[in-house]
Amino acid sequence: METLIAALRSLLPHDSVITDPVRLRTYECDGLTYHRATPGVVVLPATAEQIARVVRLCNDFGVPFVARGSGTGLSGGALPREDGVLIVTSKMRAILEIDLANRRAVVEPGVTNLAITEAVRDQGYYYAPDPSSQQICSIGGNVAENSGGAHCLKYGFTVNHVEACEIVTPDGDLVTLDRADPGYDLLGAFVGSEGTLGIATKITVRLCRAPESVTTVLAAFESIEQGGEAVSAIIGAGIVPAAIEMMDALAIEAAEAAVACDYPEGAGAVLIVELDGPADEVERQFARLREICSDAFELRVAAGAAERAAIWKGRKSAFAAVGRISPAYIVQDGVVPRTSLPGVLAAIDRLSAEHRIKVANVFHAGDGNLHPLVLFDDAETGAGERAEVVSGAILDLCIEHGGSITGEHGVGVDKSRYMPRMFSDDDLDTMQLVRCAFDPRGLSNPGKVFPTPRLCGEVPGVRKGVHPLVESGKAEQF
């Protein structure tokens, strides 16, 4: 590590190489704080070429590297390696080009998600994917995680809005993956690969024209079942809202305590439905929505941006808000087919009662993406373990119902051990073929996504003894 650090110092300006232990510790985790590791060294490159040189150096030394944007990820995707280099893109914050005629922007990876929208909003455009952390999270991180957001129900995920990426490959080459290029869709494979196939250094995103009309509705129901029925009815009526979000009573209580969002009192569930599009279309859909939500005991319609923000305030603060009602919590990100929601929510209730662990439910109801907040008191002996059990059981429920262990937070280190429950060995080994093509030495963010990566030279079949990657510390066996 010492010789590597010396070599890094010769490549980069003095203040771009961090070795001071106190400063290193500020990078020890991302948004998933219960996995921590102090990075061997942190670098803050200012250009793609510098990233490429750092990666080539890592190859020379056989040292793993991890890329980090703003560090808001919720699956430990940017968890550093103690024996590795953490490459932080926070100095690369330039919006390089805005081309409204072609509805594109070219940005550096450290640019925040919201900064893109802010740069084009006055001209009537925006960048569609909107993760809750959009004020802080970086576009490079969004690309790595294929981030979603409340509005991806209608508009899709990061992968649907990225046209091209310049990347540094795991061997340090600078190449551009472009949707328009002939050949394999390497861009499609790269987006969402959680930093395991290289580092995005320049991203071309698609810009969307702002909708003519937006109507945001808050519907309060006595029970979560009634809310769920309304969701099914909306989809059944052929309406694709921009977003359909739901919160249960416990989540509402937390949001109320944290931000006084003033949701209707006594609600068993609130539904936030946002309709957008041409005014004539939104008007018709809203009329239909009113009929569908006839069971709601209160229906609020936002008049203008301020009231819309007020409705969203409770929802957007929900994760942080549970801190007010519980000393510790685990956020899950499972997905179930929308029609399985009622059964799955009832099963979560049973798990909660059985293990004496409260679960607050906040979810993207339109696409069946659950964010159960599993609450516990970390001072109480055994509570953390019980919460882990409930949390894992919820993911099992999602898999049983044909869903997924992660809808938008990524696998990272947090859920890699659940991958074999969702995928067969053959599935995972096939994914590894992609990894081996891009990163045969396993240096790019090792230990993430996959539980026990097979070494790239290895022939499929029965494994014996300690896996070489485990032995060398590049992977952890689960």
Next chain:
Amino acid sequence: MTLAAGGVTVRRAGERDAVSGVVPRWVALPETVEEIAAVLRACEEQDLAVVPVGGGTKLHWGHPPERCDVLLDMCCMNEILEHAAGDLVVRAQAGVTMDALAAALAGKGQELALDPPFAEHTTVGGTLAAATAGPRAYRYGTARDLLIGVTVVLPDGTVARSGGKVVKNVAGYDLGKLFTGSRGTLGVIAEATFRLHPLPALRRWVVAATEVADLAGETLLRLATSQAEPSAVDIDCPDGRHATIAVLVEGSAAEQRAQALLDVLGDGTITDVRPDWWGRILTDEVLAELRFPPARTTEALAASDEAGFSFRGSAATGHAYLEHGGEVSEAELTDAVDRLRTRIEALGGRVSVPASPYDGVDRWGQVSTLPLMRRVKERFDPGRRMSPGRFAGRI
């Protein structure tokens, strides 16, 4: 011949089974994923080269295969496995034709919002493998955007799945995207799961005939970015001088929105009848595919005409198929493609030539990521037995 050992139907191939002039030895007709795997395992044992085929509508696209022993005909894999209407999701075997799928989905008021050419005969697998899409890609994306899960069979018979049957899912690598557009060179697409959309209550096309010289880039931009939210803005220009613009709007208020778009165009008619050229490829003995920045549409049109191609495509996404009518020699076509490519690349676009009777034509141009693609190919198909030599860089 042990290909048939697993009970898979196999017949001797004939001239009619030729792939770009290369006649295979056998045609295998698997009926299940397991049968596909059995055929591919047998082919691996005997080092046989395999070309998968669906409806055969695009089988002549791409280079002739370096070798082809077995044509893997997916026609018997024609079952729609699950249509979860409440979840707006469908899972189908790869041999289902796009029209058959559309008919089944329409019964529940839903659709797969792709309008690939040759929909009557083209299959789910063929549409994915060739990554063909139609005019509405502007609103709904292309095949890779609507595909949410896939089952593939690798050249050694390994069956692998990625994605699933929920739209929102970031667990693991997305093999579906890698296989979409891979033209049979990585393995066989056996089953696919798609995200669906509700069928719109109404469809209206705003159609206007115009002289190419009068076609204003500014108008096309205003159409594409109109808050009336068109699903497609397509242009048909058969002869370089006369063009038809057709703008599609879909929804309950389509009539009002069409009127707003007509106001932008200034002149034209609103109709609920799909233009007869809409999303179609009429002749593809010679076919070029263009991608260009949408703001350069009129220049792309001019370049196509000067190289002797007709133009049909989207002013909103910057994608078009170019046909070349009449007799053309290899030297003439090579020259035409070179000229076209020079002009389009200067606009920031790309030209490929999916179909050409002459293999000497440069079908792909420079592909900068070819080294990385070759590494992917080597991992998936180390024996180079899947559609060998057919794709970019003769991969």
